[in-house]
Amino acid sequence: MLENIVSTGKKSTREGFGAGLHVVGQQNPNVVALCADLVGSLKMQAFINEFPDRFYQVGIAEANMMGIAAGLATAGKIPFTGTFANFSTGRVYDQIRQSIAYSHKNVKICASHAGLSLGEDGATHQILEDIGMMKMLPGFTVINPCDYNQTKLATIAIAEHQGPVYLRFGRPGWPIFTPEDYKFEIGKAYQLREGSDVSIFATGHLVWFAVEAAKTLAAEGISCELINIHTIKPLDEEAVLDSVSKTACAVTAEEHQMHGGLGDSIAQLLARKMPTPIEYVAVNDSFGESGTPAELLNKYGLGIANIVSAVKTALERKK
Amino acid sequence: MTDISKLKDIASQVRRDIVRQVYYATCGHPGGSLGCTDFLTALYFGIMEHDPAFNMEGKGEDVFFLSNGHISPLFYSVLARAGYFDIKELATFRKLDSRLQGHPATHEGLPGVRVASGSLGQGVSVAIGVALAKKMDGDNKNVFVLTGDGELQEGQIWEALMFAAHHKVDNLIATVDWNGQQIDGATKDVMSLGDLPAKWEAFGWEVLYMNGNDMQEVVDTLKEAKRRCGNGKPIAIMMKTEMGYGVDFMMGSHKWHGVAPNAEQTEVALAQLSETLGDYPYPYEQ
Incomplete structure (x- = not known):
């Protein structure tokens, strides 16, 4: 839950x-x-x-x-x-x-x-x-x-x-929200929650934001499948494809450039195996700047609200 | 007593191998390879305790790293002649599906190579890593590394020199191929190295000198370097060599740094180098 x-x-x-x-x-x-x-x-x-x-x-x-x-x-x-x-x-x-x-x-x-x-x-x-x-x-x-x-x-x-x-x-x-003693497997995606409307693939700090975004979306009746891709390479292709075959749209979230990050890995997989609408939450071809972490993540489009809005766009696109 | 005349015979064959590899590949780096032939021959056939059965970790053995990887024809010839792999394989140098890549690599599993080199400036650091592991494991064997002199223009080298002195990596012997040449010309014109021995000394190394094209002097100096290991300082040998040594028209010029001789030049070159151990066959046959 x-x-x-x-x-x-x-x-x-x-x-x-x-x-x-x-x-x-x-x-x-x-x-x-x-x-x-x-x-x-x-x-x-x-x-x-x-x-x-x-x-x-x-x-x-x-x-x-x-x-x-x-x-x-x-x-x-x-x-x-x-x-x-x-x-x-x-x-x-x-x-x-x-x-x-x-x-x-x-x-x-x-x-x-x-x-x-x-x-x-x-x-x-x-x-x-x-x-x-x-x-x-x-x-x-x-x-x-x-x-x-x-x-x-x-x-x-x-x-x-x-x-x-x-x-x-x-x-x-x-x-801190993952268990302290589960069996961590390299290359094995970690599913935080099952859902039916959209798959959110997040890595690093943004996994927590994805959890928060999913809570907001749940209140609006949108069911998010939350998958923590801790291992970007080798990518757990089976987990990605299994999830997307169910939800038919995806959002990726990462503290990284859009070019070359987790989103690209997932998009490449989906383009080859299961073409699917996909929205990126990532930095869009930009350097950062000084500020607090919260201010920066917000300003560069990596906040909880950005994930919420990316999910809604993805849902629109799959219609 | 090391048999100097035997080492000279091996070196002559190694030089033939270098010329033939580069000729058949129509490319490669003969100049530095020929210049360092006496050094590497002495090291593998007279100085190092090593096992051609080859174990990557090199525990209980002396270990060598080639930092200036472009002199691969020399490295391959010495490894093959020392028994790491069949000399027939020298015929595959720089060809498709070969283990003898243009620059040395571990990727194809060539016995005797422990790290890829070619992008310059990295070998001293890697050698330090193995030297530290030997100390941790109580292994009293030594680690040797060869660098070019032009290569010393890379900043990483000086990071490594500082580290080795600070951490007293005194089971490490670095040799500099001090031939004064690099691709674009003489080092003094391209990027002056200044007072090279003084720089190494200032970085905390014990510095020896040798004429790298005098087999007796090479053997004596390497033995002396080995003797001085364990005294709290890493050892450096400033090795004066002549690029292209052994082939008259290749000597003393940077022009043969990375150029293959044609058929006629190859014939002239081979006529100056006696075939002491038998040439490897070409083309390659399984």
């Missing part, structure tokens, strides 16, 4: 990463961590305190960090790199492409402060292109969990997964 999806408190997804990293440190002696001068921001201190010999401070040198991670993976370690999403991707794209992706290295690139919701630091840091860049790399897994619990579980899951992973999370405190 939609009413049962409630926030049990607020914590940032990056705190979920820090907690998950600490757990995998305890579970697997091959896990090592690297950070480019952002230990506090990435919440890596618990891991460092317990495993100081398995942590490397790299300084402000992200390219070198990616190369070292590739080397550690070559020798059988499972390196987790930590820095902001912008510096985890665009800044070091060629290093990731050649030394990690093309070379099949088991590196976990863990990226905080993704999207507009990092807030006041502004557009230099608000990367909105990272999902697109990373999903284009052959063999890369791309995960964008939605809350503290899911980020913690995803962090634990990627340590067990053989292959390069991009794990994307964020800065602000955010409602």
Whole structure:
């Protein structure tokens, strides 16, 4: 039931990463961590305190960090790199492409402060292109969990997964609404609620907004199927197609550019397998700016009201 | 005692392999490959403890990384001659469905290659990663990496040098192919490297020198570098080489950086290099 999806408190997804990293440190002696001068921001201190010999401070040198991670993976370690999403991707794209992706290295690139919701630091840091860049790399897994619990579980899951992973999370405190102990499966969509009129596919912070939007729409008699696509690549095609075969229209929601994000992945799948009206809630070919997370998400069209209106447009189009 | 004359014989065959690979592919990078032949031959046949059965992780072995991946014809020849794969496969260099890509890659599963290289400036970082893992695992073997000198214009190199000194990665031996040439001309004209040894020293490395085209000196210097490992500092070797060494008309010029010789030039080149171990057959036969 939609009413049962409630926030049990607020914590940032990056705190979920820090907690998950600490757990995998305890579970697997091959896990090592690297950070480019952002230990506090990435919440890596618990891991460092317990495993100081398995942590490397790299300084402000992200390219070198990616190369070292590739080397550690070559020798059988499972390196987790930590820095902001912008510096985890665009800044070091060629290093990731050649030394990690093309070379099949088991590196976990863990990226905080993704999207507009990092807030006041502004557009230099608000990367909105990272999902697109990373999903284009052959063999890369791309995960964008939605809350503290899911980020913690995803962090634990990627340590067990053989292959390069991009794990994307964020800065602000955010409602916690997924269970803390369910079996998180990479590549397996998480259905929050069944519905019949429209499928909402959301990732990251915007999953919570999709929940809120669905509540508003339910009051108007519109039944939304809510699906949390935490793994953008590989996409759970079966879950998407099953849902759309029932609802016949879709809305995607993400804190990312419209070009290259989750919406594009879903649209590409539907265009090939099941042509369907689809509306995007995403940033429309624009950089961000300074402001509070709430102000920014609102201004750039990523608010709850934007999802509500996208659903109504999608419903109109399927008539 | 390392048998210098035997190493020279291998190097002569490796140089033949380089010329023939590039000729048959009609492209590739002979200049730097020929210049670094003595170094890589000495490393694989006289210095490193390594297993041609090839294990990616390289535990308990000395490990080498080629950062300047464009000198792949040299790398492939040495790996094949050392037993990592059949020398017949050298005939597939740069051809469709080959494991011998234009620049080294792991993607096709070629034994002996541990990371892709070609986009410059990345190999020292990767080598550091393996060196750190060896320290964590109590593995006392060393990690070697070769970079070009033009490659040092990449900023990532200097990030890596800072890290290696700061974290005392003293099981790492980096060699610079100091031939003073790059694609567009002499390094001093394209982008001056300044006082290169002083820069490495200032970054906290212990610096050695050698003439990379004198086999005895190469072997002695590499042994000395190995001896100095474990003293709290990473080791760098400034290796003076001549691009194109061993083929008179290719020597001392950047013009043969990335150009294949024609049939006539190939004949002239091969006449200067004795066939000591037997040429690989061409074309490729299963």
